[in-house]
Amino acid sequence: MSDLNAFLERLNTVLSWELAGTIQYLHHSTMVTGPWREPMMKFFQEGSEEAREHAQAVANKIVALGGIPTVEPATIRPAASMEAMLEAALQLEKDALAGWLHAYELAEHSNPGTAFWMEEFIAHEQEHVDHLMKLTKEVSPSMGASKDTESEQVG
């Protein structure tokens, strides 16, 4: 497989996660119930819209590089409670960030201009992961590290 084809394959993986995000966030915006429905509905709607914008941008880039954008979403995680929806969102954003970083590894060699273009998206994905780690309490100020991390805790 040529370098460019390998890069396009990884960009299509990114696209599949953005498509999954578009659908999952849309689904959860309609499903969320309870006293926090109003702000959470808006939160999930905005997540869906941003994922759709990212999907469109990546699909346009894939075509510009001579590839064919996938129409298959990656894993969509259903959830019933607000907590489970936020946990599903965190897992989604971690997967999406990993996909972007995986594609970025090949970008500089395959298409240097695209590497610069990707950095802004990667920074956004990292912000989403950071924010959702706080929302799910996977990280808290007193811990100084993920709850999964046993060592090197601050405080």
Ligand SMILES: [Fe+2]
């Ligand atoms: Fe995204």
